[in-house]
Amino acid sequence: MLESILSKYPKEQDMLIEILLDVQNQKTDQYLSEAEIEQIASYLSLPTAHVSSAVSFYTFFSTQRRGEHVIQVCKDVPCYLNDSDNLVDTIQKQLGIGMHETTEDGMFTLEPTSCLGICDGAPAMRIGEHTYTKLNKDRVTALLAEYRGKR
Amino acid sequence: MEQKLLTKHIPGMDPMNIQAYLDVEGYQSFFKAFKTQPLDIIGDIEKSKLRGRGGAAFPVHIKMMSMAKQKETTRYIICNADEGEPGNFKDRYLMENNPHQLLEGMLIAAYATRANKGYIYIRGEFDTPIKIMHEAIRQAKAHGLLGTNIQGSGFDFDLEIRSGAGSYVCGEEFALIESIEGKSGRTRVKPPFPTDVGLFGKPTLINNVETFSNLPWILAMGGEAFASIGTESSTGTKLVSVSGNVKHPGVYEVPFGVPIRDVIDTLGGGTQNAQKIGMVQLSGASGPIIPEYMLDLTIDFDRFEDFDSKTGAGAIIVMDDQKDMFNILKRISDFFEHESCGKCTPCREGNVHMSKLLNKFLQSDATEKDLMNLESLSRVMHQTSLCGLGQSAPTAVLSTLKYFRDTYFDRIEHPQEGGLA
Amino acid sequence: MPTITINNQKIEAKEGQTILEVAKDHHIDIPTLCHFPDLDVQSDCRICMSEIVGQKKLAPSCSTPVKEGMEIKTNSQRVYNARKTITELLLSNHDTNCTACERNMNCELQTLADTLGIDENRFENILEHEPIDDNNPSITRNADRCIKCGRCIEVCKNVQGIHVLDYMNRSHDTKVAPAHGKFLNDQVCTYCGQCANVCPVASITEKSDLEKVTHAIHDETKHVIVQTAPATRVSLGETLGMDSGSIVTGQMVAALRRVGFDKVFDTDFTADLTIMEEGHELLSRVKEGGKLPMITSCCPGWVNYAEQKNPDMLDHLSTAKSPQQMFGALAKTYYAEKEHIDPNNVYVVSIMPCTAKKFEAAREEMQVHKETADVDAVLTTRELGKMIKRAGVNFKNIGEESYDAPFGITSGAGAIFGATGGVMEAALRTVSEVVNEKPLEKLDFEDIRGMEGIKEASVTLGENTFKVAVAHTLSNAQKVLDDIKAGVSPYAFIEVMACPGGCIGGGGQPYTTTNAKRQERIDAIYNVDTAMKLRKSHENPAVNTLYEEYLSEPLSKRAHDLLHTHYKPR
Structure with a gap:
């Protein structure tokens, strides 16, 4: 699978972040393995340390297996002012996991995130590549059920 | 009280259809630019007194002139759409609702500074703006507004989107350039500045979404008319x-x-x-x-x-007034602690200690000595950090030390039972 | 010519200079940590902050160009407060158990803290312990001491072009590490040790063999002999308070005897022997149509690099072992036999300017006898400096002594192995006289001396003229290799040294090896050469005796068994 993704990109070093995002997004376990990092480095003729440095720098990338759906809840002030703490509590109770943990069925990983840039919809969170706003207990409960239902 | 220029056609205009923008005289300023000498365009922008909307408020024409004067002919334009500052979402709003206004602004800037390649660096969290901008670029290409020999003018301009991957500091111009180049977002030493040595070592003009989106309006109404909006020092x-x-x-x-x-x-x-x-x-x-x-x-x-x-x-x-100041300050400090690139000492190590000291106030465990250390640390971080992130990380603390000083002493003298308010 | 003032002193600066450069020219000390001469300016430690009157923020002296009329203060209260706070911040995330540190009293951070008068840190220590990376024979990384200055990354990435080390993570989780945050032996590290040499603290050091050697010296059953590499004689003095470029050959020999070595020998001897073997190998390759260009193989950092990054080029490497390993092989055969000592009881120690030599000594190919390594332990120049201090030897005032025979009889050609171009020059002296059968008019090959990255010369052998090249640093080595791969290399013979300046600039040399110091050591080593009566390897009588008594002739069967090796991709 990795090779077919790589072949879409020119062998230019500035494609690195785009490639890393693409590769990780296409994996159900939402992470980049050491072998993949090495293969990507070799494809772009970059030292492995360079790629490894970038992977460890950006919060989108993980080198640990994660759930199919990564839930990122905003922890910054505008969301906090609109009760995001309560949101986190609700999700943790519903899924039975803490921050940076993955549900046993591999469905969800819960992470904090810096501001999502959607403070007019506070409190906000992102699941995968979808952003959800103006959340409250009921909406979150319904959303999680919806994701579970999709499987 | 509102005065709508950049948001004039919002809401209502379909962002996914270039025709909607063309119908409201979209791209007319760009066509006008074609009939104008590049240096005259920059002159008009100078008259407008437009200042960058990204945080440094630097006069836009000075950067453009610096680019235009470069001997190097490979030049780049970058739109900084890495809007990651908590509480800011207007660049997202502009991209989601009027993407072509941004493209037109970038085209004008590129034409005026003779740049042939541009990038829009959009933060990875902006899933929708990324999709909309991709579509806008596709449609602009189809309409002959991007590519080679645009509208038969001999001017070439190509545009690509690059997405961020979760890093606030990539909104800093050199961190952003590093990120586009496929590296970790650690800033570079200045000087040289990007207009001298920027992306891939070439002269590069960087402005944010709002700044570029102003350019079609300046060309449409003329620099002087634009300057009459707002105040003497802050126009538009x-x-x-x-x-x-x-x-x-x-x-x-x-x-x-x-x-x-x-x-x-x-x-x-x-x-x-x-x-x-x-x-x-x-x-x-x-x-x-x-x-x-x-x-x-x-x-x-x-x-x-x-x-x-x-x-x-x-x-x-x-x-x-129901919110605990220290809870707010601690969250802000945690944000910077998390987002520091780690390159320079005051920001890398300072933010950790700032968080720790604020936590002492939050937990009603602080002393006057902690207050002194917090103040001294904040000043040093502000005065010595390498980039804007570290320099401005202590602003919230420094401003509350000025305007809410009593609140600090109150907390020291009257610890609250149970700590958290 | 901008006119500026620094601390109320009016100064004419040069155009384009930074505050730090102007200050240095005018003997004003500004402390620095991340700054290192010859490396790109990092401006990340923020220790060198100065005050520019009229500016709200402080300015980093290392990266702020001076402008006409600038009024600079390098010692104001604001500057002092900032430097002190930043140093406290660094110490708050640092293992401050200084007495347990290899660089106690020799550490740039400690010196800074002392200068600034930091007795108590206002910030609590937040260090999170990291595992120590020491499962390779050459280098130890202790992340608990790292101050993230980035010098090691710069030298690894931009000087050597290897890029094993980089920043991992971000913010206060930032650490300097190989890919995936793993250990050096998981990645393609050549163990050149340039990172250790530029480290301002003891975060990256040689893996010390000092205890091992001390133990052997005090073991009555062991006959402990030592060899000293060419470059050590012009650098050891620096670790013991002498000027760079001091020639301390005789004092070093005397000190080694006081420390307790049974015999003190010179690697210069086997350097001469290397020239005999390698020179004849070159001639045979030329004559018999062997693989050309032939490339030297005495530098272990370079050999590691070739094996790891250029496995397709291994045929080009001379099969001759390095002088260190030729010495080891002979010590455990010829010497042991001659002295009637069980080779297992001969303990061979090398004093090397190099960390990769430790790896080389540990290679399994480098064992003539199965039970024992040919070279038992390698100490860097820095380790020897420590050993001498520890033994209470007053180095500056010790009398000069001579090496023991037979491995102490050497030529100037062996000595110049320590500088970039030296192996080539030594080889050319021998090869041209052997082939042309007449003495060279001029022994000095000036074209291939000095700090330029890639140098070339030509030599006439019989009726043919050959071009040769000398490259130092691994990025320059790669350029030369790329030409060979592209089929455009005009050379017959190439010398490669991994470290800038050759062994005198090695990773095991005294700290703060700048290019200026490299040049002083180079000058010194050529002075060693010119002061010698013997300046050609093939005229070394002890080498000739060795051939007569034991090896018969260069490239003989026995020479091949003992003095040559092979390489394999890693």
């Missing part, structure tokens, strides 16, 4: 992101010079549940926190010189 309009404990959070476009209080009360609808305003943070996590009595200050780039803050209140985060 400002898109203000209003958030926090207000009834109607959102993006509002007002001319510079409008009092902050009016924006909160009239446009934001005042506080939720009619609570009193306790504190207001301006411009985002990196901006000053001011008390209610200062809200008659007007929106202006040069209003908060004390804190070297030049964002001109592009964001207004309203906090009602």
Whole structure:
């Protein structure tokens, strides 16, 4: 699978972040393995340390297996002012996991995130590549059920 | 109170259809630019007194002129759409609602500075703007507005989108350049500045979404007419992101010079549940926190010189008087601690200790010595950090030390039972 | 010519200079940590902050160009407060158990803290312990001491072009590490040790063999002999308070005897022997149409690099072992037999300017006898400096002594192995006289001396003229290799040294090896050469005796068994 993704990109070093995002997004376990990092480095003729440095720098990338759906809840002030703490509590109770943990069925990983840039919809969170706003207990409960239902 | 230029056609215009933009005279300023000498375009921008909307408020024409004068012919234009400052969401709003206005602004800047390649660096969290901008570029290409020999003018301009991957500091121009080049977002030493040695070592003009989106309006109405909007030092309009404990959070476009209080009360609808305003943070996590009595200050780039803050209140985060100041400060500090690139000492190590000291106040465990250390640390971080992130990370603390000093002493002298308020 | 003032002193600066450069020219000390001469300016430690009157923020002296009329203060209260706070911040995330540190009293951070008068840190220590990376024979990384200055990354990435080390993570989780945050032996590290040499603290050091050697010296059953590499004689003095470029050959020999070595020998001897073997190998390759260009193989950092990054080029490497390993092989055969000592009881120690030599000594190919390594332990120049201090030897005032025979009889050609171009020059002296059968008019090959990255010369052998090249640093080595791969290399013979300046600039040399110091050591080593009566390897009588008594002739069967090796991709 990795090779077919790589072949879409020119062998230019500035494609690195785009490639890393693409590769990780296409994996159900939402992470980049050491072998993949090495293969990507070799494809772009970059030292492995360079790629490894970038992977460890950006919060989108993980080198640990994660759930199919990564839930990122905003922890910054505008969301906090609109009760995001309560949101986190609700999700943790519903899924039975803490921050940076993955549900046993591999469905969800819960992470904090810096501001999502959607403070007019506070409190906000992102699941995968979808952003959800103006959340409250009921909406979150319904959303999680919806994701579970999709499987 | 609102004065709509950049948001004139929002809401209502279909962002996914270039024809909707063309129907409201979209791209006419770009066509006008073709008939103008590049240096005259920059001259018009100089007359407009347009200053960058990204935080440094640097005059746009100076950067453009510096680019135009370069001997190197490979030059780049970058649109900084890495809007990651908590409390800011107006660039997202512009991209989601009027993507072609941004493309037109970038085209004008590219034509005036003779750049043939551009990048829009959009933060990875902006899933929708990324999709919309991709589509806008596709349609602009199909309409012959991007590519080689645009509209038979002999001018070539190609545009690509690059997405961020979760890093606030990539909004800093050199960190952003590093990120586009496929590296970790650690800033570079200045000088040289990007207009001399930028992306891939070539001269590069970087502005944010709002700044570029102003250019079609300046060309349409003329620099002098544009300069008549706003105030003497801050011309034009400002898109203000209003958030926090207000009834109607959102993006509002007002001319510079409008009092902050009016924006909160009239446009934001005042506080939720009619609570009193306790504190207001301006411009985002990196901006000053001011008390209610200062809200008659007007929106202006040069209003908060004390804190070297030049964002001109592009964001207004309203906090009602039920909120614990130290909880807010701790969150802000945690944000910077998390987002520091780690390159320079004061930011890498300083933010950790700032968080720890603030936590002592939050837990009612602080002493006067802690207060002294917090103040001294904040000043050193502000004065010695390598880039804007570290320099402005202590602004919230420094401003509350100025305007809410008693609150610190109160907490030291009257520890609250159970710590957390 | 901008006119500026620094601390109320009016100064004419040069155009384009930074505050730090102007200050240095005018003997004003500004402390630095991340700054290192010859490396790109990092401006990340923020220790060198100065005050520019009229500016709200402080300015980093290392990266702020001076402008006409600038009024600079390098010692104001604001500057002092900032430097002190930043140093406290660094110490708050640092293992401050200084007495347990290899660089106690020799550490740039400690010196800074002392200068600034930091007795108590206002910030609590937040260090999170990291595992120590020491499962390779050459280098130890202790992340608990790292101050993230980035010098090691710069030298690894931009000077050597290897890029094993980089920043991992961000913010206060930032650490300097190989890919995936793993250990050096998981990645393609050549163990050149340039990172250790530029480290301002003891975060990256040689893996010390000092205890091992001390133990052997005090073991009555062991006959402990030592060899000293060419470059050590012009650098050891620096670790013992002498000027760079001091020639301390005789003092070093005396000190080694006081420390307790049974015999003190010179690697210069086997350097001469290397020239005999390698020179004849070159001639045979030329004559018999062997693989050309032939490339030297005495530098272990370079050999590691070739094996790891250029496995397709291994045929080009001379099969001759390095002088260190030729010495080891002979010590455990010829010497042991001659002295009637069980080779297992001969303990061979090398004093090397190099960390990769430790790896080389540990290679399994480098064992003539199965039970024992040919070279038992390698100490860097820095380790020897420590050993001498520890033994209470007053180095500056010790009398000069001579090496023991037979491995102490050497030529100037062996000595110049320590500088870039030296192996080539030594080889050319021998090869041209052997082939042309007449003495060279001029022994000095000036074209291939000095700090330029890639140098070339030509030599006439019989009726043919050959071009040769000398490259130092691994990035320059790669350029030369790329030409060979592209089929455009005009050379017959190439010398490669991994470290800038050759062994005198090695990773095991005294700290703060700048290019200026490299040049002083180079000058010194050529002075060693010119002061010698013997300046050609093939005229070394002890080498000739060795051939007569034991090896018969260069490239003989026995020479092949003992003095040559092979390489394999890693």
